Every structure is written in C-alpha cells, then in structure tokens.
Amino acid sequence: MALIVQKFGGTSVANTERIFNVADIVTKTAAAGNQVVVVVSAQGDTTDDFIEKAGEITSNPPAREMDVLLSAGEQISMALLAMAIEKLGFRATSLTGWQAGIRTDLNYGSARIHKVKPERIQSLLDRNRIVIVAGFQGINSHDSITTLGRGGSDTTAVAIAAALHADLCQIYTDVDGVYTADPRIVPGAKKLDEITFDEMLELATLGAQVLHNRSVEMAKKYNVDLEVVSSLTRNPGTKVKEVTSVEKMIISGVACDKDTARVTVCGLPDEPGKAFRVFSLLAKNKINIDIILQTSSNQPGTKQDISFTVATASREAAVKILEENKDRLHFDSVTSQDGLAKVSIVGSGMVSNPGVAAKMFEALSDAHVNILMIATSEIKISVVIDIADSGRALRAVHDKFFE
Amino acid sequence: MALIVQKFGGTSVANTERIFNVADIVTKTAAAGNQVVVVVSAQGDTTDDFIEKAGEITSNPPAREMDVLLSAGEQISMALLAMAIEKLGFRATSLTGWQAGIRTDLNYGSARIHKVKPERIQSLLDRNRIVIVAGFQGINSHDSITTLGRGGSDTTAVAIAAALHADLCQIYTDVDGVYTADPRIVPGAKKLDEITFDEMLELATLGAQVLHNRSVEMAKKYNVDLEVVSSLTRNPGTKVKEVTSVEKMIISGVACDKDTARVTVCGLPDEPGKAFRVFSLLAKNKINIDIILQTSSNQPGTKQDISFTVATASREAAVKILEENKDRLHFDSVTSQDGLAKVSIVGSGMVSNPGVAAKMFEALSDAHVNILMIATSEIKISVVIDIADSGRALRAVHDKFFE
Numbered sequence: 001m002a003l004i005v006q007k008f009g010g011t012s013v014a015n016t017e018r019i020f021n022v023a024d025i026v027t028k029t030a031a032a033g034n035q036v037v038v039v040v041s042a043q044g045d046t047t048d049d050f051i052e053k054a055g056e057i058t059s060n061p062p063a064r065e066m067d068v069l070l071s072a073g074e075q076i077s078m079a080l081l082a083m084a085i086e087k088l089g090f091r092a093t094s095l096t097g098w099q100a101g102i103r104t105d106l107n108y109g110s111a112r113i114h115k116v117k118p119e120r121i122q123s124l125l126d127r128n129r130i131v132i133v134a135g136f137q138g139i140n141s142h143d144s145i146t147t148l149g150r151g152g153s154d155t156t157a158v159a160i161a162a163a164l165h166a167d168l169c170q171i172y173t174d175v176d177g178v179y180t181a182d183p184r185i186v187p188g189a190k191k192l193d194e195i196t197f198d199e200m201l202e203l204a205t206l207g208a209q210v211l212h213n214r215s216v217e218m219a220k221k222y223n224v225d226l227e228v229v230s231s232l233t234r235n236p237g238t239k240v241k242e243v244t245s246v247e248k249m250i251i252s253g254v255a256c257d258k259d260t261a262r263v264t265v266c267g268l269p270d271e272p273g274k275a276f277r278v279f280s281l282l283a284k285n286k287i288n289i290d291i292i293l294q295t296s297s298n299q300p301g302t303k304q305d306i307s308f309t310v311a312t313a314s315r316e317a318a319v320k321i322l323e324e325n326k327d328r329l330h331f332d333s334v335t336s337q338d339g340l341a342k343v344s345i346v347g348s349g350m351v352s353n354p355g356v357a358a359k360m361f362e363a364l365s366d367a368h369v370n371i372l373m374i375a376t377s378e379i380k381i382s383v384v385i386d387i388a389d390s391g392r393a394l395r396a397v398h399d400k401f402f403e
Numbered sequence: 404m405a406l407i408v409q410k411f412g413g414t415s416v417a418n419t420e421r422i423f424n425v426a427d428i429v430t431k432t433a434a435a436g437n438q439v440v441v442v443v444s445a446q447g448d449t450t451d452d453f454i455e456k457a458g459e460i461t462s463n464p465p466a467r468e469m470d471v472l473l474s475a476g477e478q479i480s481m482a483l484l485a486m487a488i489e490k491l492g493f494r495a496t497s498l499t500g501w502q503a504g505i506r507t508d509l510n511y512g513s514a515r516i517h518k519v520k521p522e523r524i525q526s527l528l529d530r531n532r533i534v535i536v537a538g539f540q541g542i543n544s545h546d547s548i549t550t551l552g553r554g555g556s557d558t559t560a561v562a563i564a565a566a567l568h569a570d571l572c573q574i575y576t577d578v579d580g581v582y583t584a585d586p587r588i589v590p591g592a593k594k595l596d597e598i599t600f601d602e603m604l605e606l607a608t609l610g611a612q613v614l615h616n617r618s619v620e621m622a623k624k625y626n627v628d629l630e631v632v633s634s635l636t637r638n639p640g641t642k643v644k645e646v647t648s649v650e651k652m653i654i655s656g657v658a659c660d661k662d663t664a665r666v667t668v669c670g671l672p673d674e675p676g677k678a679f680r681v682f683s684l685l686a687k688n689k690i691n692i693d694i695i696l697q698t699s700s701n702q703p704g705t706k707q708d709i710s711f712t713v714a715t716a717s718r719e720a721a722v723k724i725l726e727e728n729k730d731r732l733h734f735d736s737v738t739s740q741d742g743l744a745k746v747s748i749v750g751s752g753m754v755s756n757p758g759v760a761a762k763m764f765e766a767l768s769d770a771h772v773n774i775l776m777i778a779t780s781e782i783k784i785s786v787v788i789d790i791a792d793s794g795r796a797l798r799a800v801h802d803k804f805f806e
Contacts (some may be wrong), residue, residue, distance in 0.1 A: 057422065062489050086464075215613050
C-alpha cells in the first residue's frame with residue numbers, strides 16, 4: 001500500500017464529465033490498495049469570473065478580500081469531486097486549506113506555505129477516506145484565508161506529500177509529460193521518462209506549462225518524488241527525482257524563451273562596485289535580470305561594457321533608469337535591442353561530458369544562426385539569438401542531441 | 404454609539420449595483436457613529452446554481468459536501484461587499500461562519516446554532532472595522548462546515564446580535580415591513596410600526612416572507628430587538644420586540660393560509676386515548692396537523708367526531724392511513740374536503756379586550772362568509788372557510804379592525 005498525492009488542475013475539473021474522469025482516476029488508485037489525497041484547483045474559468053466580479057466593484061480590491069473570494073473556487077470544485085467519488089461508491093471528505101492544516105505567511109495573493117499540519121488528513125486516511133484538499137489556499141497566523149499565487153495548487157500538492165511522507169506526488173495536467181523540446185515547434189521532441197529536479201528547474205520555460213518552479217523547488221528540498229501525468233491519456237508520464245536512475249542522456253531538453261531583450265551599458269569605469277551599482281539600481285526598480293555578461297578587459301584601468309537580458313516589456317524602463325543615473329554611474333552610453341530569443345540546453349549529464357557546448361555551437365553554425373550572447377551554468381548552456389532564427393535554432397540543436 | 408447588526412438577503416446583493424446600495428446603507432450607519440456587523444446571504448441565484456451543479460453529479464449528494472459547496476456562496480458575496488465598503492473609504496473585514504465563531508450541531512443542511520464565540524468579531528469592531536459575516540453557515544464539533552437551512556441568514560444575524568448584546572438587529576428585505584394583511588389581497592393593509600415576538604410567530608404566513616420563525620424564536624429567547632426594513636426604500640420598517648410600547652391596537656394583523664384541507668374522523672368511541680391513537684399514527688407517517696377540533700358529546704358513552712386540518716397535499720395520505728387502520732381505531736368513517744382557507748387574526752391585545760372573536764364573526768357574517776371550523780389560542784383566532792370566500796373574508800375582517 002502506497003500513499004499517493006494526486007493533483008488536478010482547473011481544466012481537469014472544468015465540467016461534470018471531467019470531474020467524473022478525475023473521480024475514475026482517483027478511485028482506481030484507491031481500489032488498487034493505495035491511500036489517496038487529491039488536491040484540486042478551481043474549475044476552469046471560475047477564477048477569471050471571480051476576478052471579473054471584483055473588477056466590477058473596484059480596480060484595487062483589498063488583497064485579503066480577494067483571497068476570500070478566490071478561495072471559494074476550490075471549495076466548489078472539491079465538494080463536487082467529493083460527490084462524484086461518493087457516487088462511485090467510495091468514501092470521500094473534502095477539506096479547505098485551513099481544514100487541511102495549510103499554514104502560510106501573511107502575504108495575501110502570493111503566500112508561501114510555512115508548514116502543513118497533516119493530522120486531520122492522516123486521521124481521515126486512517127479511516128479509509130479519500131481526502132480531497134483545496135489547492136492554492138491556506139490560512140495565516142491571523143486565521144485569515146490566503147492564496148498562494150501562480151502554481152499554488154502544485155505547491156499545495158508537494159507540501160502535503162512532504163508532510164505526509166507520501167510515496168509519490170502525481171501532477172495531472174493536459175499534457176502527458178515533460179518533453180525534450182516544445183512539440184509545437186520541434187516535431188521530433190520526445191517525452192522524457194525521468195528528469196532531475198535541477199534539470200526541471202532549469203527547463204523553466206518548458207516546465208512552466210506543466211509544473212511551477214515553486215513546487216519543483218519544494219519537491220527538491222523535501223525529496224518528494226514527482227510525476228507529471230496526463231489526466232486524459234493516463235499514459236506513464238515524466239518522473240522528476242533527485243537522481244535519475246537510467247543511463248543518462250547528456251541533455252534533458254532544449255528550451256526557447258522568445259521574450260528576450262538585451263541592454264548594454266558601455267564604457268563603465270573598471271573599478272570595484274560598478275556591477276553592484278548597476279544591478280542594485282535595477283533591482284530597486286523591480287526589473288528582473290536574466291543573463292548578465294561582462295566583457296573582460298585586457299588592460300586594467302580601461303573602460304568596460306556590461307550586457308544583460310530582460311523581458312521585452314522591461315527594456316525601455318531599464319534604459320530610462322540607467323540614463324537618469326548616467327552621471328552617478330559614470331558610463332558612456334546605453335544601447336538596447338529587442339526581438340531576441342534565448343535558446344538553452346539543459347542536462348545534468350553535461351557536467352561529465354566535455355564538448356557539449358561545442359556540439360551546440362556546431363548545430364547553430366550549421367543552421368546559419370548567429371550567436372549574440374553566450375551564458376553557461378553547470379547544467380545549462382544558453383545562447384541569445386535573433387528571434388527570427390529561434391525555431392530553426394531550436395530544431396537544429398534538438399536534432400543534434402536527440403536524433 | 405450603538406452596535407447594530409444588519410442582515411441583507413440574496414436579492415439585496417444580487418449584482419454590483421445592489422452591492423453598492425448595501426455598502427451605502429452600511430457605511431452611512433457607521434458614519435453616524437455606530438459599530439456595524441453585516442450578515443450577508445449568497446448572491447441571487449448562486450445557491451440554485453450550486454444545487455444544479457451538484458444535481459449533475461448525483462441525485463443524492465452527501466450532506467456534508469453539499470454544505471461545503473453551498474457555503475462558498477456567502478464567501479463570494481461577503482468578499483465582494485467588503486471590497487465595495489473599502490471602495491467607499493471604510494475599513495471592512497469579512498469572516499466565514501467558522502471565522503466568526505458560529506458553532507453548530509452536527510446536522511448538515513439544517514444545522515442549529517449551539518453558540519456564537521464573538522471574540523474575533525468584537526476585536527475587529529474594537530479596531531474600527533466594519534465586520535461582514537457569512538450568513539447561513541457555521542462549523543460543527545468535527546470542524547466541518549455546516550449550513551443552517553431555510554431562514555439561516557436571519558438566524559445568524561439574530562445569534563450574533565444576541566452574542567454581542569447588540570442594540571438592534573436589522574433585517575433588510577425587499578418589502579418595507581410587516582403589514583396588517585397581505586397588501587396584494589387587502590388594498591387597505593397598513594404597515595405595522597411595532598409587533599411583539601409572539602404576534603410575529605403567530606403571523607407566520609405573513610411573516611414568512613420577511614422573517615423566518617427560527618430567527619424570531621431566537622430573538623424572543625435572547626430579547627434581541629429586531630427591525631424589518633426595506634433595502635430599497637430605507638423607510639422606517641417594523642420593529643419586533645418583547646413588549647410593544649405604544650397604545651396597542653387590539654390586533655396586529657390578519658393572515659390567510661389558502662393551503663388548507665379538512666379531514667373528519669366520524670364515530671370514534673368516547674374513551675381515553677382515542678385522540679392519541681389517531682394523531683400518533685399520523686405523526687408517525689410525517690403528516691403535519693394544524694388545527695384539531697373535537698366536538699363535545701352531551702351523553703357519555705356515545706360516539707364522537709374529531710376534525711383536523713392539513714396541507715392540501717397531505718389530505719389523501721391522511722385519509723388512506725386512517726382507513727387502513729379503521730378496525731384498530733374503531734371509527735365509523737372518514738370524510739375530507741380540500742379547497743379550504745384559514746383566516747386568522749393575531750394580536751396580543753385581544754387578551755385584555757373581550758369581544759374580539761364576536762367582532763370577527765360579525766365581519767364574516769356581514770360578508771356572507773360561512774364558517775366551517777373555529778380555533779382559538781390566547782393571541783389568535785382562526786376560522787376555516789371556503790377558499791372562494793377567502794379574499795372577501797380577509798378584506799372584511801381587516802376593514803372591521805383597521806378602518
């Protein structure tokens with residue numbers, strides 16, 4: 001007998017037919033002799049409907065009350081799912097976030113889970129109940145309802161799995177796993193059977209569609225075995241683990257982020273603290289930086305350039321802030337460019353396999369793709385290229401490693 | 404400074420415009436220097452929508468999960484109202500049933516309030532918050548959500564008013580008070596400024612549209628001053644109190660119940676226990692009896708008749724059950740008749756005013772209404788008549804006392 005946490009997103013419970021599909025998955029898991037905790041999101045468009053209702057009242061709803069409103073969504077879906085499971089002849093009990101012991105910090109709208117007090121869930125499991133828990137919500141130290149922000153239900157599922165020492169946490173979605181590349185762009189993309197937590201985190205642009213980073217970080221921290229499965233096909237999905245067991249492919253996936261702009265600060269004085277001053281200024285203005293590159297200078301004392309990438313929407317603001325502080329930062333000029341894309345390969349195998357970068361650059365060269373920036377980490381290599389080349393680049397790199 | 408509890412029903416918060424109307428009433432009350440606790444029902448058709456959703460899943464939803472589902476309705480409306488109140492520049496905090504300390508018994512779907520722990524509401528009031536509480540819901544000793552059944556939000560409001568020792572509990576509805584008769588039938592019907600709890604309870608058929616009996620019973624028990632007010636006109640409504648202060652009208656209202664059938668059991672032996680046997684049999688079969696009349700016999704030992712009234716839908720069942728037990732009950736025959744109406748006058752003033760019954764009968768006689776049955780209590784006189792006469796009877800009796 002295993003203890004399995006199964007999470008279902010909003011599209012999986014969007015209507016009566018799909019609710020019964022979920023009930024079927026859950027009850028088959030229980031009938032196979034497992035204890036099951038189910039985490040559900042709000043049905044389909046419920047959250048959007050609520051946001052619209054609030055928007056009719058005020059353009060600036062108080063965050064606490066927004067969470068009271070939004071959390072009603074999972075309360076609806078969890079009750080309906082419990083009814084469907086009971087209809088199939090199993091015993092089910094639904095619990096809101098506070099009933100399930102999901103304690104969070106005070107940040108309405110984007111709370112983080114402090115701890116899970118699993119006693120009530122455990123006691124229901126001990127009495128042979130299937131337990132359904134509202135995803136995305138918890139309760140803070142004021143006994144007020146909070147919501148967890150984007151990817152919240154995945155995080156709820158992983159947190160409960162960690163607290164209950166579950167054998168497996170299954171994330172059911174409408175895709176059937178994590179692929180080596182986006183199948184809409186790369187026709188030859190393959191489903192991965194396994195991937196490590198670190199690879200999954202680096203593959204954020206692929207993974208965001210199926211698993212939110214917060215949940216992967218938490219799974220890594222508490223070593224919770226995750227599985228991404230399709231609630232429609234029910235085929236074996238992708239397992240996300242600390243260490244993958246099979247003989248490793250060198251890389252796990254190829255990702256492409258098309259929302260990339262480059263900003264270059266030219267002619268900075270070569271002195272300690274110049275990078276700190278530039279990036280603390282940008283951070284203070286809430287501009288998220290992705291890649292940072294600094295050209296090394298051959299001659300000490302000469303001026304230097306620093307380039308970085310930001311989301312396209314942040315480019316103008318970044319340039320404006322830098323220019324307003326030109327005198328204080330002592331640089332010569334700022335240039336910027338949007339319409340760029342970042343193509344990355346990710347794989348823990350590359351640590352022990354030299355020549356991975358060269359192989360990637362060869363693929364890009366063969367495909368006549370010009371590289372504007374290169375950045376590497378231990379398990380990732382990213383290149384910034386023209387967005388017009390991105391599809392061709394993605395396919396070329398993918399085929400080089402996976403064909 | 405007074406502490407006022409204001410309750411608003413589902414039609415009062417049905418859309419954004421009406422929510423702002425409620426927010427206006429509430430904030431004006433607060434701006435006048437009062438502490439305000441607001442109790443809200445679910446918006447307009449929300450509850451019906453939820454019942455329909457559950458009906459698509461199962462014809463027999465588990466009661467616990469039905470309460471989880473339904474209670475989401477007030478959570479939505481209370482959050483929206485809090486947003487509207489904050490938009491008007493006041494501080495508001497919404498509380499679900501459990502957050503507001505509404506503890507109930509275990510009966511899902513029709514729970515009764517055990518007690519209210521008012522500490523959290525009180526502490527928010529002390530910090531100058533307008534407190535909004537979800538009506539109709541509470542939490543039981545298993546920490547599971549319950550709903551209170553029909554009239555539940557009125558009961559929540561009165562229970563909170565009692566626990567907080569509020570100065571007044573206002574029930575806002577779409578009518579502007581309690582009338583001396585149904586204004587749709589009696590054009591001259593007058594709005595009552597005041598009425599006693601007992602009169603309100605006896606006037607159930609009038610009062611059910613504006614105040615549920617459970618809330619009136621609770622208000623009487625804890626001596627909570629109630630007021631029925633229109634959320635649309637905002638005119639002074641009707642106050643419901645233990646003792647009404649002004650020089651009393653003899654009667655407070657005239658009510659008519661058109662759903663009345665009469666059943667007569669003829670030729671029962673004149674021996675102890677015959678009434679018990681008849682009515683325990685009917686009670687066992689869930690038939691609700693209203694008026695019971697037994698003709699007195701002049702000669703001991705002769706047979707007797709017992710008549711009673713039931714709702715029209717129960718007549719056939721009552722007759723069938725009695726006839727199936729004819730031998731055991733030793734009566735001669737059962738007769739029955741539907742198409743009847745019960746007209747009642749109610750007034751605590753009639754205790755000290757002889758001749759009230761005679762005055763009522765005179766009115767009916769002048770209007771050529773034949774009386775089939777008469778039943779009296781301390782503050783009520785009811786007559787059963789042909790339904791075809793009911794409108795004429797109601798107007799005649801009303802005009803006799805109020806014109």
